[in-house]
Amino acid sequence: MQPANLLLLTIVLSMVAYGLGYARSRSLAMPMGGIRHLKSLPFYYGARAALWCGIPALLVLGLWAAFQGKVIQTLIIGSLPQEMLPASEGEASLLLSKISNVASGSLPPGFAEAPIVEAAERLKALREQSRMFMTTLVVSVSVLAGFLGWLRVRPALNARTQVESILKWLFFACAALAILTTIGIIFSVAFETFRFFQKIPFTEFIFGSQWSPQTALRADQVAAQGAFGMIPLFTGTLLISAIAMLVAVPVGLLSAIYLSEYANKKVRGVVKPLLEMLAGIPTVVYGFFAALTVAPFISNFAASLGIDASSQSALAAGGVMGIMIIPFVSSLSDDVINAVPQTLRDGSLALGATQSETMKKVIFPAALPGIMGGVLLAVSRAIGETMIVVMAAGLAANLTANPLETVTTVTVQIVTLLTGDQEFDSAKTLAAFALGAMLFLATLLLNVVALKIVRKYREQYD
């Protein structure tokens, strides 16, 4: 049975267990003179039986579904004849995809070697077996546990406290998933990054000024030896983020000031949702706009002035990214400006300062730490932004500060290195994970600092 169907079956079984537990508690209570002689309401006896039936079965199902693919792959590779054993992980994945293609029928068996066809047959058989085992195991676990749960329904049993403590642990597990995700991120990037630094020295990666990740696929191929220096990617990311900030910070900040200090309620009610619409537009749409409208416009405009501009200029990507970040900056600064106590405002106005003087000399300095925190968050977002740069910035890793030239960014390189065919042990693929690790560290640092500043600032006026 398919995992999805099995999931449904488990849910149905739990419902049955609920009904049986409920009925049993009632029938036990009947001779004693009604359910008021039960320790808990019949609902809790039913719920307890359902949880007993469902949770172990779901755990088994989840673990089996998660690991069966890997186990079957290992078994298949292990059963291949000696001379076909893959030398590297890349070969292994090629071989596996070939075998599964034969098994699914998309590659006719006549086109593959005999051991591959045999392996495909074995793969089919193993998958069938695994599915059978999983079905039997999950169904028997849920029936058995459900039966035990049902058997233990007694009037003296306090089902409610048991159900409640199970629920509490479930809730805790859901909250702890956040830690698990972080650990998952750290391990998935750290492991591959470590392997990358075994191939390419750390210093070369950090201080190298050449980035050309094309490595030879075969030993006899004439290809450039890859260069993995992240400086050009780093400067490219910074250049584009700086342009984005040049657009987003003044526009976002000034519009937040206007909306919070000058605009009347009606204007606010119209303009604020419109600004927030900018934040709701998917990044792929901004990328489309940057690549197909803004970039050609900039290069044509520059050409009409006699300046040479690339058709994938950093200016286009950065400018559009800035537009995307405007609502982010403006809503964060709006919060911060509104948090400045009214007494400061009133005091300044009472001394005869104009509104703009109050803003510039009293409120802005008071709000500055909070605004800085907001700007840092915006920078971290600009660094991690992917789709706009993938579509509108180029692939050429130029070390330049000219906004009209093409630069590339960390995120662009991650996407380019990891889309398409890949082998999992080439320096090229591992480089993407090393870049991911750098990106994660940089944004993490920015976020932690920014959140700390914002929190401290809030406490100051609360």
Added chain:
Amino acid sequence: MTDQRSQAEIVRQSLKRRYRKERRFRAYGILAIAIALSALVVLFVDIIGKGYTGFTKTTITMEVELDGEMMYLDDATDKKQIKMADFVEPLLQALIRQVPGATEENRDAVRDLLNPYASNELRDMLEQNPEWLGTTQTLTVLAHTDVDVYVKHAGDDAYSIKLSDRQQRWVDQLVEKEVVQTSFNDVFFSSGDSRDPSRAGILGAIVGSLLTMLVTLVLSFPIGVAAAIYLEEFAPQNRLTDFIEVNINNLAAVPSIIFGLLGLAVFINLFGMPRSVPVVGGLVLTLMTLPTIIISSRAAIKSVPPSIREAAEGIGASKMQVVLHHVLPLAMPGMLTGSIIGMAQALGETAPLLLIGMVAFIVDVPDGFFDSATVLPVQVFLWAGSPELAFIERASAAIMVLLAFLVSMNALAIWLRKRLERRW
């Protein structure tokens, strides 16, 4: 005395300058808002301008003589014969009759006006109506992509017209005779991706998006709500709780592409799950949207006044009963609103899905959670990268569909908030 007057004088004299500054500052604010809003307007106008033509298709309607001898077909119910039969010839002959000045010699030039798929359309029609064989029918088939581009964009410098001058004259005449017509592009909404722009559609991507969103919703909503309940109601004040909170806040700001790396390393390489399937996409998007949902659900729980809790506790409800029977129902509208907004974010997300292989060229509409699929934003990305402008037109049209989905989701969230949320 004189000193004081001069003080007042100085202030009065500076007033003009200060008011000017005040006005300038205010103008800067208005300018900033104008820049932001005009960017929004330009973006929308640009996309609608590029894409509205994507919602129409160009067809050829003509009298087609379904002559069995010409088609090498004498029984349209025979599957074997249908396979071997020639469906191009009757269409071509019919078109040659429509084109003034076209003869057998320039049949190749005429054939290039027909879509390569038109013969398949005719085959399907004949399979459904076998009695048509030997009769003459008025049929409508797709025109070639080049004709489509010419009809929609003749005179637009951005588009390169691939038709020859003679073909262009023919098409002009056919348009005049209403043989070549444009109509609502149902192909766009009823088919998957294709190498031929006139046959490319978004149904596959929409179904892929729906499947992915379903996985995301089913996982992220219950988990997010449960986590929020734990953190707000049950969590003891200790290191572990603090650590969980710090983690959630940081995950909310981690770039989405990092979640793609996580999905690639954990779900695909460690667990051996297949690439480019909605389940893996949904799992990755779940991890990405969870922080958003948790944060908004916590805010919703916080907004339930303590008096409700105290009242329930006062009549003997356990902590869990207080939460599940009273707090949760009251916080539900706020949680739903936050979740819909989180889902809207997930629907527009592209980058992590690129890394788990949802960028493949997939023609078929996916029919399950474990079937290769692509999603709407990735489809936009794929078409936007095409050098053919006809695909750019499709990409803009797909963006409009995507934005329509997002706007309706956000409208639903706002409506829910207005309708159900109570102010205490």
